[in-house]
Amino acid sequence: MKAMTMTQKILAAHAGLESVAAGQLILAKTDMVLGNDITSPVAINEYKKINVKSVFDKDKIALVMDHFAPNKDIQAAQQCKLCRTFSDDNQISNFYDTGDMGVEHALLPEKGLVTSGDIVVGADSHTCTYGALGAFSTGVGSTDMACAMATGKAWFKVPSAICFNLKGKLNSYVSGKDVILHIIGMIGVSGALYKSMEFKGPGLKNLTIDDRLCMANMAIEAGAKNGIFEVDDITKTYLHSVGAKEPVVYKADKNAQYDETYDIDLSTIQSTVAFPHLPENARTFDNIPEIKIDQVVIGSCTNGRLSDLIIAAKIMKGRKVAKRVRTIIIPATQKIYLEAMELGLLKIFIDSGCAVSTPTCGPCLGGHMGILAKGERAVATTNRNFVGRMGHPESEVYLASPEVAAASAILGRIAQPLDVIKKGE
Amino acid sequence: MSVRGKVIKYGNNVDTDVIIPARYLNTTDKQQLASHCMEDIDNTFVKRVQKGDIMVAGKNFGCGSSREHAPIAIKESGISLVIAKDFARIFYRNSINIGLPIIECAEASEQINEGDEVEADFEKGIIINHTQNREYRIEPFPEFIRKIINAGGLIEAVNKGMLND
Numbered sequence A: 001m002k003a004m005t006m007t008q009k010i011l012a013a014h015a016g017l018e019s020v021a022a023g024q025l026i027l028a029k030t031d032m033v034l035g036n037d038i039t040s041p042v043a044i045n046e047y048k049k050i051n052v053k054s055v056f057d058k059d060k061i062a063l064v065m066d067h068f069a070p071n072k073d074i075q076a077a078q079q080c081k082l083c084r085t086f087s088d089d090n091q092i093s094n095f096y097d098t099g100d101m102g103v104e105h106a107l108l109p110e111k112g113l114v115t116s117g118d119i120v121v122g123a124d125s126h127t128c129t130y131g132a133l134g135a136f137s138t139g140v141g142s143t144d145m146a147c148a149m150a151t152g153k154a155w156f157k158v159p160s161a162i163c164f165n166l167k168g169k170l171n172s173y174v175s176g177k178d179v180i181l182h183i184i185g186m187i188g189v190s191g192a193l194y195k196s197m198e199f200k201g202p203g204l205k206n207l208t209i210d211d212r213l214c215m216a217n218m219a220i221e222a223g224a225k226n227g228i229f230e231v232d233d234i235t236k237t238y239l240h241s242v243g244a245k246e247p248v249v250y251k252a253d254k255n256a257q258y259d260e261t262y263d264i265d266l267s268t269i270q271s272t273v274a275f276p277h278l279p280e281n282a283r284t285f286d287n288i289p290e291i292k293i294d295q296v297v298i299g300s301c302t303n304g305r306l307s308d309l310i311i312a313a314k315i316m317k318g319r320k321v322a323k324r325v326r327t328i329i330i331p332a333t334q335k336i337y338l339e340a341m342e343l344g345l346l347k348i349f350i351d352s353g354c355a356v357s358t359p360t361c362g363p364c365l366g367g368h369m370g371i372l373a374k375g376e377r378a379v380a381t382t383n384r385n386f387v388g389r390m391g392h393p394e395s396e397v398y399l400a401s402p403e404v405a406a407a408s409a410i411l412g413r414i415a416q417p418l419d420v421i422k423k424g425e
Numbered sequence B: 001m002s003v004r005g006k007v008i009k010y011g012n013n014v015d016t017d018v019i020i021p022a023r024y025l026n027t028t029d030k031q032q033l034a035s036h037c038m039e040d041i042d043n044t045f046v047k048r049v050q051k052g053d054i055m056v057a058g059k060n061f062g063c064g065s066s067r068e069h070a071p072i073a074i075k076e077s078g079i080s081l082v083i084a085k086d087f088a089r090i091f092y093r094n095s096i097n098i099g100l101p102i103i104e105c106a107e108a109s110e111q112i113n114e115g116d117e118v119e120a121d122f123e124k125g126i127i128i129n130h131t132q133n134r135e136y137r138i139e140p141f142p143e144f145i146r147k148i149i150n151a152g153g154l155i156e157a158v159n160k161g162m163l164n165d
Helices: A006-015 A039-047 A074-090 A104-110 A125-133 A142-151 A176-187 A202-206 A209-222 A233-241 A306-316 A334-342 A345-352 A402-411 B030-034 B069-076 B089-098 B106-111 B143-151 B154-159
Strands: A025-029 A032-036 A061-064 A094-096 A119-122 A136-139 A153-157 A161-167 A196-200 A226-229 A260-265 A272-274 A282-284 A295-298 A326-329 A377-380 A396-399 B002-009 B054-056 B081-084 B102-104 B117-121 B126-129 B134-137
Touching: A006 A025, A006 A119, A006 A136, A006 A196, A006 A226, A032 A039, A032 A104, A032 A142, A039 A074, A039 A142, A061 A074, A061 A104, A074 A094, A104 A125, A104 A209, A104 A334, A119 A125, A119 A142, A125 A136, A125 A209, A125 A226, A125 A233, A136 A226, A142 A153, A142 B089, A142 B154, A161 A202, A176 A209, A176 A260, A176 A272, A176 A282, A196 A209, A209 A226, A209 A233, A209 A306, A295 A306, A295 A402, A306 A334, A306 A345, A306 A402, A326 A345, A334 A345, A377 A402, B030 B069, B054 B117, B069 B089, B081 B106, B081 B117, B089 B102, B089 B143, B089 B154, B106 B126, B106 B134, B143 B154
Parallel strands: A032 A061, A032 A119, A061 A094, A119 A136, A161 A196, A161 A260, A196 A226, A295 A326, A295 A377, A377 A396, B002 B054, B054 B081, B081 B102
Antiparallel strands: A025 A153, A272 A282, A272 A396, B002 B117, B117 B126, B126 B134
């Protein structure tokens, strides 16, 4: 039998095959099918054209109203209503709307809806996030979502893989976002096109689940089909804590073929910022001039988790955001929002002059809750900085970690955490 | 099947946010989506595109979001074919699933110019640039994908039982 990568093993198991090889086209069973308020309406319209009486499994579909929710306008309200009606008609177990929703890729892991070894397809490109938990998860389109809701299956071309062998430990105020921006800067926005990015090595034990979720989340920004982390005790402890199904652990064969292998020493990673208008335009602070900013956004499926808010609050505590810098904090889920409140983080943010929002994707995709005017610049912990991504086509988004975003908010320019915090803090 | 039209050309890494900006995703209406196609990088596209025109671009076309609205907007605007060096993977599968013809061809992507008259014959497997008198071979799709295309898209393929084990 041919040696397989971790991704290939999961695909083979779900296709009922003993082994698969890169390039092979397969039909695989899905453990979870996801959609949001933008992609699900298209999927629902397509689903209605399929000759089935019911969805394949009402417990294996998740619809999350997060992009333009709370409904930003009448049309967005209509789209959410269509999803709500569909969920009611089909008794979808995992329908999340304003009040219990969160940004989908922060919400599903937190609800224990994904476990190691699962196949998850989502009509959202950042579905690759769950690779952090050792699942094969990938973004698909609305028609794929419709067919997966009807049949519980999706077609895939088996990917080859790039291996990222991690060692060492991150420095203070450096996090998963810096690692993934560094990697995308290194391999480019199509550097992993059609491929898996597999993360392994002794450095894994020094990466938290939040670091991993952030890194897997941005695998798509290198063009990857999926990003996936080898499962370890950190993964298992996390899955247990959220009440996920028992993990099924797949490990790449020792002699698995990789197109490329990169060794990355985490201790060498520095605070990294991706300049407009591509995530590959990564720069470290030895190469960043003084750039004044108008807005900071801390949130999203990339960096709206509790640890992101904790570190941002640590940097902002007792300090005020710079004049004329609109700073918007968006806890990614209701649970994170509540925990941030209980930890006193929201008070720190509000005392600093930030606005704190209910969970939403909002400004990340230029939807609402913080749109940029012509010529404005934002530092955001989000995942894309394409032309017009957060508003006017002539505005600019600089992607960064929550550490850099918080420091930038305080200083009113793109800044590194050490520009703000005192030594030893 | 063959298509013929005038070329509208773009560069590398054309992302789905510029193909159809997210601010217009509050509808599933195909014509409304098409009316904003390419707006943020080329606000002349909607005015000048004619039915049958062919879009040619560089590498990683359609990168970014999974929004199917992107190939829908391109198809609805009248574009009959997209040729690129390569496609971002979700855009690639979305195009096949909804029946927007796409071809990966590095040479054609480099050599074809804006305004060229181009024809593609899928049965013969060739792209003909009538303006430059050049021909390019098309790599045939794998059989599995051909089945989806021939069925008229993934929904029809599912309804015909083609995706059963």
